Amino acid sequence: MGQIEWAMWANEQALASGLILITGGIVATAGQFTQWYFGAYSIVAGVFVCLLEYPRGKRRKGSTMERCGQKYMTKVVKLFGPLSRNYYVRAFLHLVLSVPAGFLLATILGTACLAIASGIYLLAATRGEQWTPIESKPKERPQVGGTIKQPPSNPPPRPPAEARKKPSEEEDEAAAGVSSGPQENPIPVTDEVV
Amino acid sequence: MANWLVNHWLSVLVLVTWLGLNVFLFVHAFLSYEKGDKYYYTREILGSALAWARASARCLNFNSMLILFPMCRNLLSFLRGTCTFCRRTLRKQLDHNLTFHKLVAYMICLHTAIHIIAHLFNFERYSRSRQATDGSLASVLSSLSHQEKEGDSWLNPMQSPNMTVIYMTFTSIPGFTGVIITIVLVLMVTSSMEFIRRSYFEVFWYTHHIFIIYFIGLGIHGISGIVRGQTEESIKESHPHRCAEFFEKWDDHDSHCKSPQFEGNSAESWKWILAPGVLYIFERILRFYRSQQRVMITKVVMHPSKVLELQMIKRGFSMEVGQYIFVNCPSISYLEWHPFTLTSAPEEDFFSIHIRAAGDWTENLIKAFEQQHSPIPRIEVDGPFGTASEDVFQYEVAMLIGAGIGVTPFASILKSIWYKFRHADHNLKTQTIYFYWICRETGAFAWFNDLLASLEQEMEELGKVGFLNFRLFLTGWDSNIAGHAALNFDKATDILTGLKHKTFFGRPMWDKEFSTIATIHPKSVVGVFLCGPQALAKSLSKYCHQYSSLDPRKVQFYFNKENF
Numbered sequence: 001m002g003q004i005e006w007a008m009w010a011n012e013q014a015l016a017s018g019l020i021l022i023t024g025g026i027v028a029t030a031g032q033f034t035q036w037y038f039g040a041y042s043i044v045a046g047v048f049v050c051l052l053e054y055p056r057g058k059r060r061k062g063s064t065m066e067r068c069g070q071k072y073m074t075k076v077v078k079l080f081g082p083l084s085r086n087y088y089v090r091a092f093l094h095l096v097l098s099v100p101a102g103f104l105l106a107t108i109l110g111t112a113c114l115a116i117a118s119g120i121y122l123l124a125a126t127r128g129e130q131w132t133p134i135e136s137k138p139k140e141r142p143q144v145g146g147t148i149k150q151p152p153s154n155p156p157p158r159p160p161a162e163a164r165k166k167p168s169e170e171e172d173e174a175a176a177g178v179s180s181g182p183q184e185n186p187i188p189v190t191d192e193v194v
Numbered sequence: 195m196a197n198w199l200v201n202h203w204l205s206v207l208v209l210v211t212w213l214g215l216n217v218f219l220f221v222h223a224f225l226s227y228e229k230g231d232k233y234y235y236t237r238e239i240l241g242s243a244l245a246w247a248r249a250s251a252r253c254l255n256f257n258s259m260l261i262l263f264p265m266c267r268n269l270l271s272f273l274r275g276t277c278t279f280c281r282r283t284l285r286k287q288l289d290h291n292l293t294f295h296k297l298v299a300y301m302i303c304l305h306t307a308i309h310i311i312a313h314l315f316n317f318e319r320y321s322r323s324r325q326a327t328d329g330s331l332a333s334v335l336s337s338l339s340h341q342e343k344e345g346d347s348w349l350n351p352m353q354s355p356n357m358t359v360i361y362m363t364f365t366s367i368p369g370f371t372g373v374i375i376t377i378v379l380v381l382m383v384t385s386s387m388e389f390i391r392r393s394y395f396e397v398f399w400y401t402h403h404i405f406i407i408y409f410i411g412l413g414i415h416g417i418s419g420i421v422r423g424q425t426e427e428s429i430k431e432s433h434p435h436r437c438a439e440f441f442e443k444w445d446d447h448d449s450h451c452k453s454p455q456f457e458g459n460s461a462e463s464w465k466w467i468l469a470p471g472v473l474y475i476f477e478r479i480l481r482f483y484r485s486q487q488r489v490m491i492t493k494v495v496m497h498p499s500k501v502l503e504l505q506m507i508k509r510g511f512s513m514e515v516g517q518y519i520f521v522n523c524p525s526i527s528y529l530e531w532h533p534f535t536l537t538s539a540p541e542e543d544f545f546s547i548h549i550r551a552a553g554d555w556t557e558n559l560i561k562a563f564e565q566q567h568s569p570i571p572r573i574e575v576d577g578p579f580g581t582a583s584e585d586v587f588q589y590e591v592a593m594l595i596g597a598g599i600g601v602t603p604f605a606s607i608l609k610s611i612w613y614k615f616r617h618a619d620h621n622l623k624t625q626t627i628y629f630y631w632i633c634r635e636t637g638a639f640a641w642f643n644d645l646l647a648s649l650e651q652e653m654e655e656l657g658k659v660g661f662l663n664f665r666l667f668l669t670g671w672d673s674n675i676a677g678h679a680a681l682n683f684d685k686a687t688d689i690l691t692g693l694k695h696k697t698f699f700g701r702p703m704w705d706k707e708f709s710t711i712a713t714i715h716p717k718s719v720v721g722v723f724l725c726g727p728q729a730l731a732k733s734l735s736k737y738c739h740q741y742s743s744l745d746p747r748k749v750q751f752y753f754n755k756e757n758f
Contacts, residue, residue, distance in 0.1 A: 003553075004396065004397055005394065006397075008390060008394065009385055009397055012389070012390060013380075013384045015384075016383065027311050027314055028314075031318060033318045056389075059393065062393070105314060105359045105360050108360065108373070109373065109376055113377065
C-alpha cells in the first residue's frame with residue numbers, strides 16, 4: 001500500500017459529498033422542512049465543495065486523467081495558492097463546512113460523507129501530499145524549414161576542387177536550392193526526370 | 195448490425211429481463227402501498243411518499259440480492275463447466291459478470307436516493323402531524339394509542355411532540371442502520387471509481403469489503419416494524435372507507451367505528467439476501483480451500499523488460515486456452531488476489547503466467563523472486579476461470595491481434611496449435627493464422643522469441659510455411675533502430691528477433707492488412723480476435739464491417755473482443 005495517494009480518493013469522496021449536500025439541501029428547501037434554511041446553506045456549501053474539488057490534482061507518478069472541462073476550474077483553484085495546495089487547509093475547511101449541515105436530517109448524510117473526506121485529506125496531508133494543477137503542455141509544432149535561412153550555397157553537382165575556388169557571385173533565385181545555383185557548371189547539366 | 199446482434203443478443207435479453215423485473219417490482223409495491231386499504235390511515239399522514247419509499251425498498255432488496263451472484267466466480271465456473279452443451283455465446287455471457295455487477299450497483303444507488311428522499315418527507319410529515327394541534331385526522335392518528343392500554347397499536351413512531359426527526363433517526367433501528375449503510379455505500383462507490391481502481395487498486399479492494407456491513411445493516415434495517423398498516427381485524431371491524439370521516443367519534447359508545455389498530459410490517463430484506471449471502475460465504479470458503487492446496491513452482495524465468503515468468507504445477511489443475519487464474523502471495527499481502535492470464539498450453543504438464551511490473555503488488559512480487567532467497571515465496575492459486583478461447587480454432591482464417599502484454603492469451607493459443615500440429619490433431623478447422631503483435635520496446639520481444647522461433651521452424655519442417663504468419667510491429671522505434679534495420683535490409687533473418695518474418699516499424703496499417711487478407715481469402719470467414727486497448731477495438735470493429743463483403747458467400751470478418 002506504499003504508493004497510495006490518499007488525496008485522490010479524498011477528492012472523489014469530497015466531490016460525492018458535495019453532490020449529496022446539494023441534493024439534501026434541495027429536498028429540505030423544496031419541501032420546506034423545519035429549519036429548512038440549513039438546507040439552503042447546504043446547497044451553497046455543496047456547490048462550493050463541488051467547484052473546489054472538481055479539478056483533479058496531478059498524480060505524483062504516472063499520467064492523470066483529467067475530468068471533462070476541468071481546466072477552467074483549475075485556473076481558479078490555482079489562484080488561491082497555498083490555500084488550495086495544502087491538504088491540511090482542505091481538511092479543516094471541509095470539516096468546518098460540514099458542521100452546519102449536521103443540524104438537519106436531510107443533509108446529515110452530506111455532513112458524514114464530507115467529514116470522512118476531511119479525514120482522508122488529513123491522512124493525505126500527514127503523508128506530505130499536495131495538490132498540483134494539471135497543466136497542458138503547449139504544443140510544440142516543429143517548424144518545417146524554419147532553420148533553413150539560406151539555400152545551400154554550393155550544391156552538387158560540384159565541379160572539381162579547382163573550379164570551386166571561384167566565389168559564388170550570384171544570388172539564388174529558387175528557394176529549393178536548384179543545382180543551377182550561384183555556380184557555373186563546367187559541363188552542361190540536364191535534368192533527368194527519374 | 196447483424197454481427198452485433200449475433201454477438202450480443204444474450205446481453206440484451208438479460209438486461210431487458212432485469213430492467214423489466216425492476217419496473218414490475220417497483221410498480222407492484224407502489225400500487226399496493228398507494229391503493230391498499232391497509233395503509234389508508236398511514237397515507238393520511240404520509241401521502242405518496244410512503245409508496246415511493248416502499249417501492250424503492252422492494253427494488254433495493256431485489257438488487258441487493260442480485261449483486262452478489264456475479265461475484266461468485268467459482269459458482270460461475272461450475273455453471274460454465276456443466277453447461278458444455280450450451281452454445282458458447284451463452285457461456286460467454288458469464289464473462290460479463292463484472293459489468294452486470296456494476297449495473298446492479300448503479301441501480302442500488304438510484305433506489306437508495308429515492309428511498310432516502312421519500313423517507314425524509316415521511317419523517318418530516320410524521321413530525322408535523324405529531325405536533326399538529328388542529329384536530330385533523332392526521333393529528334388524531336398520530337396521538338393514537340400512546341394513551342391506550344394496548345401499547346403496541348400506534349401509528350406514528352414519534353413518541354412525543356418534542357421529538358426531533360434527527361433524534362428519531364438515530365434512536366430507531368431503521369434510522370440508525372439506514373445512515374450507516376448509506377455511508378458504507380457512498381464509500382464503496384467513491385473507492386470504486388475507475389480512476390481509483392486503475393491507479394490504487396488496494397484502496398478499492400480493501401474498502402469494498404465493507405459490503406459486509408452493508409448486508410448486515412440491510413438485514414437488520416426493517417426488524418422494528420416502523421412501517422405500519424391497519425390490522426386485518428381492525429379493517430373488518432372499522433373499515434377506513436366507512437370510518438375515516440367519523441374520526442372524531444371513534445370509540446364513542448354509540449359509534450360503530452372503533453379506533454383503528456395497527457401493526458408493523460415484519461422485516462423483509464433478510465428473505466432476499468439470505469440465499470446469496472450464504473452462497474457467497476460458501477464461495478469464499480471454497481476460494482480459501484482451493485488456495486490452501488499446494489502450488490509447486492517448477493521454474494522461475496526473469497525476462498527483460500521486467501517480466502517474470504512462473505511455471506507451476508498443482509494437483510488436479512486442468513486448464514483450457516485463454517483462461518486466467520487468481521494469484522495470491524502471502525508474504526507480500528495476505529488478502530490480495532490478482533488475476534493473470536495463463537500463458538501455457540493445456541497440453542503442457544505445467545501451467546505458467548507472465549507477470550509485468552504494473553503496480554505495488556506486482557513490483558514487490560518481481561523483487562521477491564529477483565532476490566532469490568533460499569525458500570522462494572509461497573504462491574496460492576485460484577482458478578482457472580474464464581471462457582476458453584476455443585473459437586479461434588473454429589474459423590478458417592484467424593487474425594490474432596495482441597498489444598504489448600495483451601499477447602499473453604494468444605501465446606497460450608499459439609503453443610496449443612504447436613502441440614496440436616505435433617500430434618496431428620485434425621480437429622483444427624483453421625487453415626491460416628495471421629498473428630499481429632504490437633509492441634513498444636524491443637526487450638519485450640525476447641520472452642516469446644523462443645516460441646516464435648520454434649514455431650517458425652516447425653512450420654518449415656512440416657512444409658506448411660503459410661499456416662502461421664507473423665506481423666510484428668515495433669511502435670517505439672527511433673532513428674537508430676530504423677537506420678540499423680535499413681542497413682541490414684537484405685539479411686534473411688530479422689536483426690531484432692532473429693526470425694524469418696521481418697519486424698515492421700510503427701503501427702499497422704489496418705486498411706492494407708484487411709484488404710490483403712480479403713484478397714487472399716475471398717471466400718472465407720475470418721475471425722478477428724483482439725486483446726488490447728478499447729480504441730483499437732473500435733477501429734478494428736469498424737474495419738471488419740468495412741471489409742466484410744455484402745455477399746454472405748464471400749469474405750466475412752467477425753470481430754471478437756476477448757475481455758481479459
